[in-house]
Amino acid sequence: MSSARKLTFIPGPIEFSDAVLSAMSTPSQAHTSPEFVPVFQQVLKDLRKVFKSTDSKSQAFVLNGSGTLGWDIAGANLLNANESALVLSTGFFSDSFADALKVYTDDVDIIEADSFGASIDLKKVESALSNKKYNLITITQTDTSSGVLTDVKSISSLVKKISPDTLIVVDGVCATACEPLEFDLWGIDYALTASQKAIGVPSGLSISFVSSRALDKALSKEKPTAYFASLKRWLPIMKAYESGSGAYFATPAVQLIHALNVSLKELLAVNDSIDARIEAHKVASDSFKDKIESIGLNLVPQSRDVAAHGLSVIWFPEGVDGGKLLGGIREKGFQLATGIYKDYKTKYFRVGHMGVTAVGERKAELDQCFEAIKDTLIELGYKK
Amino acid sequence: MSSARKLTFIPGPIEFSDAVLSAMSTPSQAHTSPEFVPVFQQVLKDLRKVFKSTDSKSQAFVLNGSGTLGWDIAGANLLNANESALVLSTGFFSDSFADALKVYTDDVDIIEADSFGASIDLKKVESALSNKKYNLITITQTDTSSGVLTDVKSISSLVKKISPDTLIVVDGVCATACEPLEFDLWGIDYALTASQKAIGVPSGLSISFVSSRALDKALSKEKPTAYFASLKRWLPIMKAYESGSGAYFATPAVQLIHALNVSLKELLAVNDSIDARIEAHKVASDSFKDKIESIGLNLVPQSRDVAAHGLSVIWFPEGVDGGKLLGGIREKGFQLATGIYKDYKTKYFRVGHMGVTAVGERKAELDQCFEAIKDTLIELGYKK
Known part of the structure; x- marks a missing residue:
């Protein structure tokens, strides 16, 4: 070679596929134009199929950003300053998620895998959830530093059993579209990913999916702790685009969203x-x-x-x-x-x-x- | 037609120019590869020419995001919760900047233009700065809602005379590369813009320039109030790329940065x-x-x-x-x-x-x- x-x-x-790269060069379109709105609409609809959600009260969000921004979205929208988070860590990226959450609350506990390359001990999770009420748990489905896959299904099931009020957050940056995730079925509240991995689109998009329960929490938050990363500000925008009309909060990445539209067609090509x-x-x-x-x-x-x-x-x-x-x-x-x-x-x-x-x-x-x-x-x- | x-x-x-759109389709490159690092390096160097800064202690930042994210960067890095901001408003975008800052402090005062389409009355600015100590002032150079151009040079000069400790923040989203700005000469501390306007690159990048004084403030901030928007976390990354080596905090938008590199060459073509x-x-x-x-x-x-x-x-x-x-x-x-x-x-x-x-x-x-x-x-x- x-x-x-x-x-x-x-x-x-x-x-990236040639078709995706070609869509990156889409000539300019206004972000609320009749040319662009149906593209973003299709993307938001197709993301429901990627995350496996048919609940009309859940919502996909596509923001200019990266996977890392998704951590801020979780912290800023789903945690109040006096609330607690439990982070399951299988490597660098899970640890970094904990660092990000510490911006929003001091009460972040971490359960680490016993050694590098090991998975999370479910008994430790069970014990932690039994001994303390956590408002939120994070699961890094694939930690890109270790290559360890965490069993989101089993852990979600454990959370539902022991601490059903705890919001379940899944970091799927290196997992979405290449590992199974059943957003509705497993009761996930917030799943975050980024464009440049199995989604198949150049870096630049933060992509996430939010349950109605998590949206309720975000909408009821006493004091906002972010502006650009605020789900409350973006929710009407995403709803508008998904229903076929433009709306404005910040300018979306038109070309990246075109590329995402093309890639999602490739991802969903079979059935x-x-x-x-x-x-x-x-x-x-x-x-x-x-x-x-x-x-x-x-x-x-x-x-x-x-x-x-x-x-x-x-x-x-x-x-x-x-x-x-x-x-x-x-x-x-x-x-x-x-x-x-x-x-x-x-x-x-x-x-x-x-x-x-x-x-x-x-x-x-x-x-x-x-x-x-x-x-x-x-x-x-x-x-x- | x-x-x-x-x-x-x-x-x-x-x-966008054909060359910029073509760069959007650049085939994948690793974000720390010898192919990409010199491109990002050149972009960071060229941005010094756009903002007119030769101070080696100032720094350009290019993040996945949008103009709106720049407001969070200002609020999260340059304001503590007990500090005050003065916003000069000539329309929707100046008002929105105030909304963004209110996430970070309750003490935000606004001087509005007397009517829609009018400029800011400098006497009101002088009076406000004389009567209260502000930690930060924001100037929206062009408010895209009204098309009003604000005289950044005169206002900066006023700030330097009356309240030299006040950090001067310029929103240049619709002004950078099409209106004069002298970052060093006028004593600007933080100038923010976005890719999709006179910079000439599709939406997806938050571009900003930060003075050494503003960086000192960001580095000394007691408690971080953002993770992705943290200048402290990004500073070593931008310094590394500008000096010719890769570093990682979050994945940069490789294709958009290639497009930016092409566009900056077009912007700086004469002399x-x-x-x-x-x-x-x-x-x-x-x-x-x-x-x-x-x-x-x-x-x-x-x-x-x-x-x-x-x-x-x-x-x-x-x-x-x-x-x-x-x-x-x-x-x-x-x-x-x-x-x-x-x-x-x-x-x-x-x-x-x-x-x-x-x-x-x-x-x-x-x-x-x-x-x-x-x-x-x-x-x-x-x-x-």
């Missing part, structure tokens, strides 16, 4: 459902992880059950210089990601496999990426 | 300075306003001295149905904007003239837009 352009195999931003797309990510992930393990490499997640499907997080093998490995793979045309978690950051690397190069028309590129990893290891003298 | 595509002559988003571009906007604006007045229409700004150069805000002439006028102009291929300020909103319309269709290679389109306005008025029976 030519090294002219490096293919982006990091866990977001991912490679107008996200299910096939999610299943395809599981197949691609299983196959890639099988190959990685077949050459003797070890995954950071401690078992396949707790390994996310949008990326593979892999220990550098002993005796191999991590920098040289990633550099050699890059020379072959594939940009991978380094580690990002505390003391481990130089000890592992990350390969994103979401979207068009994992489950789309360019999925052969993921196979080529594996070959580049294997060949570079051999060049560096690695033997299984 | 064919009505196939409506040209966007609203005061943002504007029409690597923004001056010629700003002067060209004055020429285009004067010419357009002359034509508008030549057919008997009246501008909302009460004199040319207080009329902004990035848009023209025009009263509907008596006896002409505003909806029919804008509809007829749209039929001819030009999307204009309605009014947005309180009771006046149905009484006037707005024409944006920024960027490529005002001062770039497509500037003949602004003349065509004027012809469409004139012709539609005639069709509706209007006589001067």
